[in-house]
Amino acid sequence: MHPKTFDALFLGPEASLRDALALLDATAQGIVLVADAQRRLLRTITDGDLRRAALAGLPPTTALAALPAKAPLCAALDASMRDVLEMMDAQRIDHVPIVDAQQRAVDLVTRRELSQKIWLSSPHLGDDEAALVQEAFRSNWIAPLGPHVDAFEREVAAHVGVAHAAATSSGTAALHLGLRLLGVGPGDLVLCSSLTFVASANPIRQLGATPVFIDSEPLGWNMSPSALRRALRTLAAEGRRPKAAVVVNLYGLSADMQALVPMLEEAGVPMLEDAAESLGARYRDRASGSFGALAVFSFNGNKIITTSGGGMLVGNDAALIEHARRLSTQAREAARHYEHVEDGYNYRMSNVLAGIGRGQLRVLEQRVDARRAVFAHYRAALAGRTGLRWMAEPPGHRGTRWLSAFVLERPQPQRARDLLLDFLERHNVEARPVWKPMHLQPLYAGCRYFGHDDDVSASLFAGGVCLPSGSNLQPEQLERVGALLQRGLDVVEAQA
Ligand SMILES: *Cc1c(COP(=O)(O)O)cnc(C)c1O
Numbered sequence: 001m002h003p004k005t006f007d008a009l010f011l012g013p014e015a016s017l018r019d020a021l022a023l024l025d026a027t028a029q030g031i032v033l034v035a036d037a038q039r040r041l042l043r044t045i046t047d048g049d050l051r052r053a054a055l056a057g058l059p060p061t062t063a064l065a066a067l068p069a070k071a072p073l074c075a076a077l078d079a080s081m082r083d084v085l086e087m088m089d090a091q092r093i094d095h096v097p098i099v100d101a102q103q104r105a106v107d108l109v110t111r112r113e114l115s116q117k118i119w120l121s122s123p124h125l126g127d128d129e130a131a132l133v134q135e136a137f138r139s140n141w142i143a144p145l146g147p148h149v150d151a152f153e154r155e156v157a158a159h160v161g162v163a164h165a166a167a168t169s170s171g172t173a174a175l176h177l178g179l180r181l182l183g184v185g186p187g188d189l190v191l192c193s194s195l196t197f198v199a200s201a202n203p204i205r206q207l208g209a210t211p212v213f214i215d216s217e218p219l220g221w222n223m224s225p226s227a228l229r230r231a232l233r234t235l236a237a238e239g240r241r242p243k244a245a246v247v248v249n250l251y252g253l254s255a256d257m258q259a260l261v262p263m264l265e266e267a268g269v270p271m272l273e274d275a276a277e278s279l280g281a282r283y284r285d286r287a288s289g290s291f292g293a294l295a296v297f298s299f300n301g302n303k304i305i306t307t308s309g310g311g312m313l314v315g316n317d318a319a320l321i322e323h324a325r326r327l328s329t330q331a332r333e334a335a336r337h338y339e340h341v342e343d344g345y346n347y348r349m350s351n352v353l354a355g356i357g358r359g360q361l362r363v364l365e366q367r368v369d370a371r372r373a374v375f376a377h378y379r380a381a382l383a384g385r386t387g388l389r390w391m392a393e394p395p396g397h398r399g400t401r402w403l404s405a406f407v408l409e410r411p412q413p414q415r416a417r418d419l420l421l422d423f424l425e426r427h428n429v430e431a432r433p434v435w436k437p438m439h440l441q442p443l444y445a446g447c448r449y450f451g452h453d454d455d456v457s458a459s460l461f462a463g464g465v466c467l468p469s470g471s472n473l474q475p476e477q478l479e480r481v482g483a484l485l486q487r488g489l490d491v492v493e494a495q496a
Contacts, residue, residue: 001029002483003490006108009033013042013065017053020045020064031095033105034064041072041097041105074099077106077419077495081426084109098426106491113427118481120430121302121403124367124472129359136355144329146351152358153312156297159361160279160287162314164321167349167357168328171276171298171311176203177324177347178272178294178313179244184209188243191231191269193223193255194437194449195457196248200274201438209243213439215452219392221405221434221460222255223247224452225263231450232267242269249278249288250435251391251466252304252371252402257283257291272296276311279304280368282398289314299353304367304402304471305360307353368400370471374478375401378467381482385489403466405434408492413463416496420465423488429481434464 008026010033011019020032024047032045045064053067074097075084084096088111098107136148149167157165168174184190186208192201194213204211214231217224228245235242245264247255264271273292275281281288289295292315299310313324326332331344349357379390391405408416417433424431437457439449468481 001108001487003487005029006487009108010035010039010105011064012036013063015064016060017050017058017062017064018060021050021060024050029110031108033097033108035105038102039104041074041099041103043070043072044095044097046095072097074105077491078422079426080422081114081428084426085114100495106494107423107426107487109426113480116428118429118468118473118477119470120432120466120468122470122472123301123306123308124470126359126363128362129356132355132359133352136352141351144348144350146354148351148354148358149349152349152354152361155358155361156312157314159364160289160314162290162295163316164318165312165314166321166324166328167354168311168313168347169349170309171296171300172199172203173328173345173347174296174311174313175199175246175272175274176206177327177345178296179203179207179246180327181294181320181323182244182270182272184243189235189240191228191242191245192438193246193248193274194439195221195250195435195460196274196438197276197435198438198441198443199276200246200248201444204246211438211444211447212242213437213444213447213449215450215455216457216460217256217452218456220253220256220394220397221250221391222253223260224456225256225259227450227452228260228263232263232269234450236267241267244272245269246272246274247292248274249281251405252278252281252400253391253393254278254281254283254288254291254397254399256394258396261291276303277402278400280364280400284396293317294320299357299360304371304400305357305364307349307357307360310349310353310357367471371401371469374469374471374473375404377478378404378482378485382485382489387493388489401469403469405464405466407434407460408463408465410463410496412496413459416492417463417465419492419496420488423491424484427484429484430468432466434460434466436461
């Protein structure tokens with residue numbers, strides 16, 4: 001509920017039964033919070049309390065303080081949604097006020113909202129997917145490869161403006177193939193954005209190479225050109241040239257390719273563009289995914305469009321993409337029998353799933369518009385609030401806002417972030433911290449890291465929050481999240 005609605009639920013102990021009845025009617029929330037001037041919760045009043053008072057013959061002018069004492073059923077600020085729900089069931093109540101360490105009521109959870117989960121980013125099917133899958137069934141192409149795969153590859157390549165594409169079983173598989181095709185192998189160094197999902201980095205290690213992590217820049221949160229420059233210079237001075245660079249486009253925003261591409265070209269380091277989160281984004285009139293020697297998309301269930309699971313490796317080099325296709329089908333040579341020279345993988349996309357992907361691609365632009373509208377809603381809802389900074393969309397960019405994200409700028413950002421995430425979780429709203437940077441992961445302890453200036457990615461992790469961002473969020477769900485954010489941030493300001 002909105003802060004104004006929440007504030008309206010309070011009455012002092014001197015108020016009467018009649019006041020409580022009037023307030024229950026006016027607010028229609030089913031509960032009145034009786035509290036002292038510091039908002040310390042004394043008790044709650046529901047319709048049932050008023051009915052019992054009437055049956056006991058108490059006149060409407062009776063002060064609430066004179067009612068039979070009843071300790072308020074409430075929970076603490078660290079209560080989870082599950083705790084609250086268990087309390088509701090055990091006590092047969094529909095509302096649980098949340099109190100802080102001083103017993104002040106700071107929040108109210110209602111049973112109604114707990115029946116309606118709001119997801120971070122859920123699949124959103126269009127009108128054509130079922131028919132395309134049906135077509136795969138009808139023609140009995142229930143196999144990896146098939147006409148939908150071929151068409152999906154052509155359609156994605158055309159959409160991105162690159163010559164070739166190979167559909168894979170996941171974005172991670174495409175990253176693995178891409179690195180191998182760029183020649184990455186044991187003993188190599190590979191540069192990689194630190195602020196990313198672990199799948200950007202894992203294939204580096206799996207190929208026997210060593211990642212070198214690069215910090216973010218503070219505006220768009222993607223790879224910092226100045227940190228990259230220092231890394232390239234430092235490594236060059238040591239006589240080492242990285243074999244490749246995995247440049248991530250975070251949360252639907254392209255990295256600063258105008259700065260990064262020439263730097264990498266000059267150093268002779270090919271770029272593998274991790275565009276898993278940025279399909280549909282543009283940078284200086286080019287599609288995200290068209291900047292690297294190779295680029296990767298993901299169609300995992302939480303991405304802007306999905307095949308339930310899948311990925312794509314794209315690029316302009318026909319030979320590389322042809323090689324990717326061969327490696328992803330067990331590296332079988334052209335022969336009647338099964339002849340193998342290289343070791344390959346089973347990484348191809350199924351024809352059934354490619355049917356879903358073709359339908360999804362037809363609505364991509366609508367999905368981008370819808371996610372951008374979600375972001376605009378949040379920004380308007382929180383306009384004028386201080387202490388938070390949205391992930392920017394610098395000039396020259398058109399991002400997709402795959403996830404709407406901001407960073408809390410406070411003395412103890414991580415505590416504030418966790419309070420806010422706890423608050424949203426308790427109301428059945430899925431929000432997440434920003435990615436934990438790879439250089440802070442135990443898995444990559446000891447790897448080299450080049451910072452921007454301060455450790456930008458570490459502070460984005462400490463205070464960063466990703467909000468529900470699905471293209472299928474309904475206006476009333478957005479209203480609900482916006483109002484919860486207002487109140488959650490109030491709680492953060494009071495407590496953190
Ligand atoms: C989702 C994601 C991947 C992995 O894609 P999958 O299809 O889930 O394997 C890789 N990198 C980034 C940045 C991602 O967000």
